[in-house]
Amino acid sequence: MRIQADRQRCEGHGLCEEVAPEVFGLDEDAVVVVLTEELDPGLELKAEAGVRVCPVAALKAQR
Numbered sequence: 001m002r003i004q005a006d007r008q009r010c011e012g013h014g015l016c017e018e019v020a021p022e023v024f025g026l027d028e029d030a031v032v033v034v035l036t037e038e039l040d041p042g043l044e045l046k047a048e049a050g051v052r053v054c055p056v057a058a059l060k061a062q063r
């Protein structure tokens with residue numbers, strides 16, 4: 001699974017990071033960064049939950 005983040009769209013709410021801190025972080029400008037390019041299979045459900053929780057639909061998960 002690959003995670004894509006639209007950093008232009010991100011508003012820095014940090015909800016994705018709260019749900020899946022192994023996958024998402026915020027940079028010094030409070031814009032999302034994806035911490036891991038190739039996701040460990042054990043983190044996929046958590047990553048998908050982080051994608052879903054974003055209020056501005058800035059995240060995508062592709063299998």
Ligand code: SF4
Nearest residue numbers: 010011013014016054
């Ligand atoms: S939940 Fe969405 S808006 Fe909030 S930090 Fe994550 S990507 Fe950005």
